[in-house]
Amino acid sequence: MKKIVFAFAMCAVLVLTLSATDLMEPESNLTAGFVTGNPEIASINQMSFGPEGILFLGDSKNAAIYALNTKDLQATSEVAEINMSGFDTKIAASLGTTIENIKISDMAVNPVSKNVYFAVHVADGTPVLLKLKGEGFENVSLQEVSYSKIALTDPIPADAKDKRDRPLRTWAISDLKFHKGKVLVSGLSNKEFGSTFRSIPFPFTDTQEYASLEIWHAAHGKYETHAPIKTFDVIALDKVDYLMASYTCTPLVLFPLDALKEGIHTKGRTVAELGAGNSPLDMISYEKEGSTYFLMSNSNRPVMRIKYDDIANFKESMTEPVTVFAETEGVAYDNLPFPYVLQMDKLDATHVIYLQRQADGDLRLRVRPTEWM
Amino acid sequence: MDVNDVHTKPKEIRYRLVFFCLALLALACGRGDQVHIIQLNYENGRAVGITFTSEMDVEQLRVFVGEESQTSVIGVIVSLKGEHNFTPILPFTPGQNYTLRKKDTEVLASFSIPDRVPTDAVELLAIYPQSDTVPENLLKMYFEFAKPMQVVGNALDFIRVTNETNGTEIQPFLRLESELWNKERTLLTLWLDPGRIKTDLIPNRERGLPLKAGNSYMVAIDSSWKSIEGTPLKKGYAKQIYVGPRDDTQPDMNLWQLRKPAEDGDKSLYLDFMEPMDAFLAKETIGIYGMDDTHIQGRFKLLQKERVLRFVPDREWESPEIEIRVESRLEDLAGNNLERRFDTPIRDGKFRDRDTTKIRSLKFKLK
Numbered sequence: 001m002k003k004i005v006f007a008f009a010m011c012a013v014l015v016l017t018l019s020a021t022d023l024m025e026p027e028s029n030l031t032a033g034f035v036t037g038n039p040e041i042a043s044i045n046q047m048s049f050g051p052e053g054i055l056f057l058g059d060s061k062n063a064a065i066y067a068l069n070t071k072d073l074q075a076t077s078e079v080a081e082i083n084m085s086g087f088d089t090k091i092a093a094s095l096g097t098t099i100e101n102i103k104i105s106d107m108a109v110n111p112v113s114k115n116v117y118f119a120v121h122v123a124d125g126t127p128v129l130l131k132l133k134g135e136g137f138e139n140v141s142l143q144e145v146s147y148s149k150i151a152l153t154d155p156i157p158a159d160a161k162d163k164r165d166r167p168l169r170t171w172a173i174s175d176l177k178f179h180k181g182k183v184l185v186s187g188l189s190n191k192e193f194g195s196t197f198r199s200i201p202f203p204f205t206d207t208q209e210y211a212s213l214e215i216w217h218a219a220h221g222k223y224e225t226h227a228p229i230k231t232f233d234v235i236a237l238d239k240v241d242y243l244m245a246s247y248t249c250t251p252l253v254l255f256p257l258d259a260l261k262e263g264i265h266t267k268g269r270t271v272a273e274l275g276a277g278n279s280p281l282d283m284i285s286y287e288k289e290g291s292t293y294f295l296m297s298n299s300n301r302p303v304m305r306i307k308y309d310d311i312a313n314f315k316e317s318m319t320e321p322v323t324v325f326a327e328t329e330g331v332a333y334d335n336l337p338f339p340y341v342l343q344m345d346k347l348d349a350t351h352v353i354y355l356q357r358q359a360d361g362d363l364r365l366r367v368r369p370t371e372w373m
Numbered sequence: 374m375d376v377n378d379v380h381t382k383p384k385e386i387r388y389r390l391v392f393f394c395l396a397l398l399a400l401a402c403g404r405g406d407q408v409h410i411i412q413l414n415y416e417n418g419r420a421v422g423i424t425f426t427s428e429m430d431v432e433q434l435r436v437f438v439g440e441e442s443q444t445s446v447i448g449v450i451v452s453l454k455g456e457h458n459f460t461p462i463l464p465f466t467p468g469q470n471y472t473l474r475k476k477d478t479e480v481l482a483s484f485s486i487p488d489r490v491p492t493d494a495v496e497l498l499a500i501y502p503q504s505d506t507v508p509e510n511l512l513k514m515y516f517e518f519a520k521p522m523q524v525v526g527n528a529l530d531f532i533r534v535t536n537e538t539n540g541t542e543i544q545p546f547l548r549l550e551s552e553l554w555n556k557e558r559t560l561l562t563l564w565l566d567p568g569r570i571k572t573d574l575i576p577n578r579e580r581g582l583p584l585k586a587g588n589s590y591m592v593a594i595d596s597s598w599k600s601i602e603g604t605p606l607k608k609g610y611a612k613q614i615y616v617g618p619r620d621d622t623q624p625d626m627n628l629w630q631l632r633k634p635a636e637d638g639d640k641s642l643y644l645d646f647m648e649p650m651d652a653f654l655a656k657e658t659i660g661i662y663g664m665d666d667t668h669i670q671g672r673f674k675l676l677q678k679e680r681v682l683r684f685v686p687d688r689e690w691e692s693p694e695i696e697i698r699v700e701s702r703l704e705d706l707a708g709n710n711l712e713r714r715f716d717t718p719i720r721d722g723k724f725r726d727r728d729t730t731k732i733r734s735l736k737f738k739l740k
Contacts, residue, residue: 045551061556093437093444097466103525105551122463124601125524125558130447139447139462172551188553230550249568281550299550 028052031069033203034146039066041142044119044127047108050178050202055108055117057129058173058185062151065176065183065200069146072113072131079114079351084135084365087355091120094137095128107343107355114348132365150204152187175231178202179257184243186229197229197243199260211260213245213253213268233283233294237312244311246280246296252306252331269317272330275301282344284352286370295352295373297341303354305334305373336373408434408473408482411456419464420486422448424456425473427481431457437472440480446471467603494607495520495600500592501652502706504678505613508620509586510570512708512715514546514563515652520600521558528552528561531598537613538588545569545583558601560653570708571716590614620707621714624648626699631737634690642684644697649679651704656682658700663692693740701731
């Protein structure tokens with residue numbers, strides 16, 4: 001009995017020591033304003049990692065962006081070889097149900113730990129955040145978590161007298177990324193047709209900027225405002241950061257990021273028309289043999305690979321309409337032999353992870369070296 | 374957290390569990406591994422866990438969907454007073470069978486979740502626009518349900534549109550990965566493909582408008598569409614649409630007519646837009662103000678298939694003159710708002726967008 005008492009005492013000392021160590025750790029500036037509790041996340045439509053294991057979640061239902069401190073900071077340089085078949089069946093089974101009762105809405109890789117996260121909705125709408133662990137999954141609590149939140153406010157008329165009690169519009173958040181201290185968010189409203197691109201400083205404050213973007217939509221043969229951005233990335237050209245946005249039907253358009261200011265109407269430069277009848281899904285970049293490449297997955301076309309140099313060297317803006325259905329123009333690209341890639345992210349500097357529907361209907365999660373992409 | 378990770382639960386429980394299991398292990402030596410299910414645990418009508426007894430080391434126990442799955446259900450086991458409670462992170466699925474296994478293989482017990490008792494069937498309350506006749510360039514439709522609708526699947530799988538004039542099935546709506554539902558998931562917005570509505574855009578040139586003037590269409594909603602509780606629609610619904618001419622005219626506030634409150638005590642104010650307006654924007658972009666700039670509180674209701682807006686103030690009218698302030702984003706059925714047509718032509722190679730956050734106002738004398 002004495003031994004047991006001694007063991008408990010030692011454990012207590014250990015726990016106290018660990019707790020004290022936790023308290024003594026300097027708090028990150030990024031998470032200094034975080035609170036711990038239940039953020040009451042209603043949906044996870046898009047997600048993307050920022051620095052220090054902070055996961056940004058786009059919640060269309062609440063029209064809000066959440067920053068979650070995952071505390072998943074165990075750095076690793078090892079990349080697991082993943083080739084999981086029946087992925088949707090396995091994720092459903094881990095939630096105690098079957099595939100007709102779930103919807104996988106997004107996937108994101110923590111660049112520090114290389115852990116892969118999945119946002120899943122079940123039939124009753126409950127969002128779940130899961131972390132891949134071997135061939136199984138681990139639940140990441142959305143109820144008791146360190147977080148920060150910002151609501152996506154509507155542009156309110158400057159001369160509006162009553163700014164309260166305005167009915168919230170739903171924002172279908174189409175993409176979100178963290179870039180140089182800002183969370184960039186694209187979305188589409190349910191009431192007025194037109195997308196808004198927002199730039200939100202992080203850590204969150206009361207400010208957010210929304211820009212109205214105008215593009216030359218070559219496939220549509222007109223200047224086309226209000227087209228909803230489906231996915232985007234950031235590209236630096238001559239030391240200037242550009243938003244590289246892709247739209248349905250599928251123009252690729254560059255906007256200088258510093259020009260995206262509230263109330264300013266910004267015209268983009270279309271550098272490619274990647275074919276009508278298609279919708280882009282995800283965009284990532286990687287480096288190989290000294291060159292930078294972008295990969296874009298699509299709803300009705302295989303993964304496209306675009307060379308950074310080809311974008312940088314394309315100085316003109318496409319202004320002539322593409323007149324033949326599904327014809328492509330502008331910056332060159334390669335079709336990679338990966339159709340029906342539904343989710344895609346960078347696992348590390350030399351690997352890509354993607355969720356692909358196979359010809360036999362199987363949903364497979366795979367890791368592939370960029371050497372072969 | 375997996376069943377494996379039960380020791381990340383509070384330390385007290387962990388140690389008690391370990392001692393308890395060790396004691397049971399000693400007692401159970403030679404008895405074999407047995408699990409006795411005591412009960413399913415319910416909260417708000419949903420099976421949120423299962424209670425069982427076993428003399429074996431419960432850290433070896435896993436719960437699985439059915440008998441084939443090799444992926445264990447994520448959850449925690451908490452042991453108390455000789456009973457073990459397994460709580461999955463989400464409630465068990467009604468109608469589903471589960472097995473309790475020793476590690477991944479040996480099935481020790483199984484249990485089924487009873488099917489849900491059918492609740493009242495879900496009704497589709499309205500399809501907007503409610504008018505039977507719509508312009509050829511109709512921009513969007515709303516579907517309003519009595520209960521929150523299912524999250525999985527795609528709404529367009531339950532909506533079928535047929536051109537009754539030529540008997541062909543058409544797909545006029547824009548398919549989005551992220552569907553446009555309100556927060557309660559009772560209101561769905563569907564856009565008719567804007568690329569086909571804007572004149573001279575390639576989809577418009579190649580495929581034409583989604584709806585064609587002079588034709589009639591049937592929008593049919595399948596009764597298999599379920600609520601988030603899994604209850605299907607009460608019945609299949611259908612709405613017939615007659616397509617009229619194109620509407621390229623912006624709503625003109627100067628044409629709007631106001632019917633003043635009646636002398637007999639009905640304090641309702643009726644605003645006639647002279648055409649049907651967007652059913653939801655009409656109620657949220659308009660504010661009624663008194664002469665002293667006070668916001669007059671009250672209730673709005675759309676009448677006559679979204680052509681007339683009725684406003685009933687919460688209190689008696691006091692101001693002899695009122696101002697109706699309207700955000701320019703208010704749209705008619707074709708997406709034309711107070712600042713621009715939806716299909717705005719390009720002049721001098723430039724698109725002139727206007728500020729749709731602007732407020733416009735009309736003043737009326739009530740007395």
